[in-house]
Amino acid sequence: MKLILAIMSNDDSPTVSTQLNKAGYQVTKLATTGGFLRAGNTTLICGCEDDAVQRALQIIEKHSSKRTEIIPNTASYDISHFSSFPLEVQVGGAVIFVLDVEQFYKV
Template sequence: MKLVVAVIQVRDADVLLPALAERGFGATVIDSAGGFLRERNATLLIGVSEAEVATVLRTIALTCQARTRFVNPLMPIAEPGEFFVANPLEVLVGGATVFVLAVARYERIG
């Protein structure tokens, strides 16, 4: 048994969750935040057999795309009279960060 932990953008969850369900996989979704932009994410917990890990990873890769985005950097602390013009930075966001963990024990209660 494996636990796939996938941290994805919230907007990708709307596509990924139905794609996983079509393939017979359930997921627990936890709201999270972090990364360079400190934006909301969705962390998915997906329990699967070892043979199913590749299918889950492929589904994540097909539905969670990386994108570029422009952000304004934080203004540095300036001395009085100094002028700072912030140029937008292009950053890559999205995609997925995935951990595949071995499960020592699994029980379904109820």
């Protein structure tokens, strides 16, 4: 048995979790916060049999789109001079961990 932890944008998580549910996966959804942009993320937790992992990964990949956003950036050149200019960053996609599960109980 495997445990899939998929960390993704809040924008992608409703579609990903819906598609995983339609494919027969049970998903637990956690609200998390990212470090780089301090933006809201969602972590999906899904347990499945070893032979079902690849299909779950395909669903997550298909519905977790990477996209480019322009965000405001403030860079300080010295203590008295500040400059504000837009910064282009890539957001979206997913970070996925697949872990071995030694035991599973549902009570």
